[in-house]
Amino acid sequence: MSGEAARVFAALGDPVRLTLVASLGPDGQSISDLTRGLTITRQGVTKHLKVLEAGGLIRSERRGREVIWHCRPAGLAVARHALEEIGAGWEQSLQRLKSLVEDQTPKEGPGQI
Amino acid sequence: MSGEAARVFAALGDPVRLTLVASLGPDGQSISDLTRGLTITRQGVTKHLKVLEAGGLIRSERRGREVIWHCRPAGLAVARHALEEIGAGWEQSLQRLKSLVEDQTPKEGPGQI
């Protein structure tokens, strides 16, 4: 649960970056391509891409005069793993709680309260 | 992929809030309890808790003079779902790419580049 996870989540914690990440794939797109769909400046997009890169969610590759940005599944894995950990901790407390309240029935998943 | 997901991720995108969320369970803790472990002020913790609540990750319950904060698994589910969506999009492009490069073998998972 180090700063790495926080960085990945922070990178994903912006609507613009989420759409960027969603419109991206391993085949990659240039900054100009990515900018075309949005309402902000190319430089704005560049900054967002840097944040996503710092979070390990994307990577770049220079091709001629343009820079191609690809997705980086390992970054997603970090986020997924962190969520698992949190969920595990919560479930553990849930089990303990249920074992106390009801008699002895550790069964259901996380209650969607 | 609306603003909801962004809000959840943003809520998780801070080391202090990650530790808060990790040290929380359905049994709940008061603000003072939560503050005891950390190096920041009670008011600072309160602000973080508000952010987590806005993200749907925790919920509060007044008990006498103190406020008890519980986890809220539904919030985690939102984050998990958003990650799934992103991952699915990436894999789809991966499949397309592989189908083009190799001949016709849509098989493996996301390559950990």
Added chain:
DNA sequence: TCAATTAGCAACCCGGAGGTTGCACAAATG
């Protein structure tokens, strides 16, 4: 009843995030 504990509210500070403009430069393209 009086003191201690728990929490809320408001004001304030500071740095960085998100966004822009302007300019310079390299690579395609005709």
Added chain:
DNA sequence: CATTTGTGCAACCTCCGGGTTGCTAATTGA
């Protein structure tokens, strides 16, 4: 060679996030 296209860099602006202090209110417990 001149022009278009794709990027990078730097400066700047504004606003919000994270954090604090100070004061007040309510509950609890001795």
